[in-house]
Each structure stands twice: as structure tokens, then as C-alpha cells.
Amino acid sequence: MDRTEDLLRDLGRRLIEAHESERRRLSGELHDNLGQRVALLSAELVILRDTLGSSPLVVDQLDQLLAHTVDLGTEVHRLSHDLHPAWLEHTGLPDSVRRVCTDLSRAYRIPIHLECVDVPTGLSNDIALCLYRIVQEALHNVVKHSAAASASVRLEAHSGEIVLTVIDDGRGFDPLVEGAMNGVGLISMRERTRQVDGSVVLTSQPGLGTRVQVRLPLVGSSTGDRRQATPPKSALEFV
Amino acid sequence: MSEKLDRRRVLLADDYPGMHSALTRLLAPWCDVVGSIDDAARLLDAIARLRPDVVVLDLSMPGVDGLQACRQIKSVNPDVNVIVCTAADEPRLAAKAVEAGASAFVLKCHLGDDLVRAIQTTRSVTPADA
Numbered sequence: 001m002d003r004t005e006d007l008l009r010d011l012g013r014r015l016i017e018a019h020e021s022e023r024r025r026l027s028g029e030l031h032d033n034l035g036q037r038v039a040l041l042s043a044e045l046v047i048l049r050d051t052l053g054s055s056p057l058v059v060d061q062l063d064q065l066l067a068h069t070v071d072l073g074t075e076v077h078r079l080s081h082d083l084h085p086a087w088l089e090h091t092g093l094p095d096s097v098r099r100v101c102t103d104l105s106r107a108y109r110i111p112i113h114l115e116c117v118d119v120p121t122g123l124s125n126d127i128a129l130c131l132y133r134i135v136q137e138a139l140h141n142v143v144k145h146s147a148a149a150s151a152s153v154r155l156e157a158h159s160g161e162i163v164l165t166v167i168d169d170g171r172g173f174d175p176l177v178e179g180a181m182n183g184v185g186l187i188s189m190r191e192r193t194r195q196v197d198g199s200v201v202l203t204s205q206p207g208l209g210t211r212v213q214v215r216l217p218l219v220g221s222s223t224g225d226r227r228q229a230t231p232p233k234s235a236l237e238f239v
Numbered sequence: 240m241s242e243k244l245d246r247r248r249v250l251l252a253d254d255y256p257g258m259h260s261a262l263t264r265l266l267a268p269w270c271d272v273v274g275s276i277d278d279a280a281r282l283l284d285a286i287a288r289l290r291p292d293v294v295v296l297d298l299s300m301p302g303v304d305g306l307q308a309c310r311q312i313k314s315v316n317p318d319v320n321v322i323v324c325t326a327a328d329e330p331r332l333a334a335k336a337v338e339a340g341a342s343a344f345v346l347k348c349h350l351g352d353d354l355v356r357a358i359q360t361t362r363s364v365t366p367a368d369a
Contacts, residue, residue, distance in 0.1 A: 031299065035326040036255040039347035043261040046351025050268075066351070073348025077326050090306065091331040099329065 027084035117156040138166040146170025250291035251275035279303035298325040313340030320361035
């Protein structure tokens with residue numbers, strides 16, 4: 001049984017690595033190629049506008065083209081960042097998560113409250129990326145499927161662990177219904193937390209919203225104590 | 240667009256093909272582009288040779304940490320203004336760039352309109368002009 005568990009864990013790790021690698025490649029292509037082309041296009045449009053500046057009509061039309069180009073550049077960057085948060089290391093987890101909350105809140109017109117308490121600055125890349133991806137996945141479910149009026153995200157580190165809680169007040173669902181817990185997103189959350197010895201608990205009831213809580217041990221971070229608890233055998237639980 | 244600059248000397252550090260040509264034409268009415276490099280490892284050497292007033296630095300050049308490059312420029316050449324360019328619209332990144340010594344943070348898709356303005360702004364904070 002232990003060998004099967006090890007094999008599954010290894011397979012999960014390799015799948016996540018392959019997934020992240022492909023996302024990183026696509027993100028880089030968007031940022032380094034398409035994003036640069038859009039930047040170049042916007043610079044050329046300004047040069048053209050300044051060259052043909054004698055006609056107000058032409059200037060007005062070029063300004064409109066420029067505005068569309070800037071919007072395109074913003075969207076390319078948003079997609080690139082969505083695929084792989086290249087600046088997670090520089091900007092840190094709280095600011096990167098704030099960006100996700102702000103983008104989704106604006107795009108789907110739903111208030112998303114974020115609270116970060118004592119989040120260490122020295123989080124490992126594995127833990128930061130795991131939490132970032134789960135926030136993305138959980139909030140994606142909220143805005144796409146829950147019909148929630150609002151949602152909240154809380155990140156808090158204490159007693160040697162970091163706890164992420166995402167709550168919405170949407171329609172919820174019955175986890176006991178066959179297939180309800182088999183979505184790719186939920187499986188991905190489970191695998192990601194398992195890779196860093198954490199756990200995820202999903203709580204939901206029809207009409208009463210959904211709550212996702214992830215607990216990860218902080219090993220060697222600047223504020224975390226080393227958690228000695230045994231990793232859960234089944235990382236995805238539901239109540 | 241704006242009042243003519245006092246012919247600031249500008250060094251471009253960007254590795255994307257076509258960007259040097261476009262930015263040189265964009266800046267030509269306002270300042271002198273004294274050089275362009277696409278390898279950040281040669282940045283300090285280029286600054287020593289070309290003596291620019293302003294370096295326009297792409298934060299995402301391969302093989303180098305753009306923020307670290309900005310710190311290095313400012314530690315060796317405190318009088319040189321660094322304008323950081325990036326496609327990443329991240330407020331925290333802008334703050335980090337300023338902490339690293341950058342005079343301005345310009346988004347790449349706004350380069351056309353914002354770069355000349357940013358270069359003009361550096362003029363008022365250059366020690367030589369004080």
C-alpha cells in the first residue's frame with residue numbers, strides 16, 4: 001500500500017511539474033514575444049501620430065488605435081501572469097494573491113476581500129506557488145460556478161503552518177453527490193497540497209456557500225516552526 | 240508633445256529586435272540615443288564608455304535580474320538615471336524598482352507616450368542640473 005501511495009505521489013508530482021513547465025513556456029512566449037510585439041506596435045503608433053500630427057482627425061483615429069493596442073498589451077500581460085506568476089518571487093505571495101483577487105473582482109464584478117496575517121516573507125517557492133494556484137483555482141470556481149454575491153480570501157501563518165481559507169456565499173453543492181468532488185480543479189488542489197505535505201478541506205452545502213481551507217506546514221521559513229504532524233493519508237476531505 | 244529636452248544622452252538596454260530602432264526614432268526629436276545593448280552583462284561597460292545621462296532598462300532581459308542590474312548601475316554611477324521598462328503592470332514591482340534606485344517605471348505598452356515624459360522628469364532630479 002505504501003508503495004502504491006509513493007507511486008501515486010510521484011506521478012502527481014510529475015504531472016504538476018509538467019503542467020507548470022508548459023504554463024511557464026506559454027507565459028514566457030506571451031510575455032517575451034507577443035507582449036513585446038504589442039509594445040513595439042504602440043511605440044510605432046506614437047511615432048506615426050507625431051509624424052502626421054497636422055490632421056486632428058488622423059491624430060484622433062491613431063489615438064483610438066493606440067488605446068486598443070494598450071488594452072491588448074494589458075490583456076496579454078494578464079494572460080501571461082495567469083499562466084505563470086513570473087514575479088511571485090519578487091512581489092511575494094500576498095501581493096500576487098491581491099492581484100488575482102483584484103483582477104477577478106473587476107472582471108466579474110464581485111467583491112473579493114483579502115486578509116493576510118503574519119505571512120512570512122521567506123516562503124519557499126513550492127509553498128508560495130501551491131497557495132497561489134489554489135487561490136486561482138478556488139476563486140475561478142467561485143466566479144464561474146457559485147453565483148456568489150461575495151467571497152473572501154484569508155492567508156494566515158501561525159504555529160508553524162500557513163492556512164489559506166477561501167469562502168464564498170454562493171449556491172454551494174452537495175459533496176456527497178457522485179462526481180461532485182471529481183472535478184479537475186479539486187483533484188489539482190489535492191495533489192498540490194499533497195506535494196508539500198499539506199491538507200485541503202472543502203466544506204459545502206446547497207444554498208450555504210463553499211469553504212476551501214488549506215493547511216501547509218512551514219518548513220524553514222523565516223517565521224514558521226517546523227511542523228511534525230504526519231501528512232494526511234487522504235489529502236482531500238469534505239464535511 | 241512636450242517641451243524640447245536639453246538633448247539628454249540615452250542608453251537603451253533591451254533585447255527585443257526592432258525595439259532599439261523604434262525607440263531611437265521615438266526619442267530622436269527630444270534626446271540623443273548614444274547607444275543600445277541587448278546583453279545586460281555589458282551594461283556597466285557601456286555606461287563607462289558612452290556616459291549616458293539616462294539608461295532605459297528592460298527589466299526582463301534574459302540572464303540577468305533586472306532589479307539587481309538597476310542597483311548595480313546606481314551603486315557604480317549614482318548620477319545616471321535609470322528608467323525601468325516592463326510589461327508587468329505590478330504596483331509592488333514598481334515600488335521595488337524605485338527601491339533599487341530607478342527614477343521611473345514605465346509599462347512597455349505605454350512606452351510611446353510615457354518614455355519621453357519619464358526622461359524629461361529625470362532632468363529635474365539630475366544632480367548636475369541642480
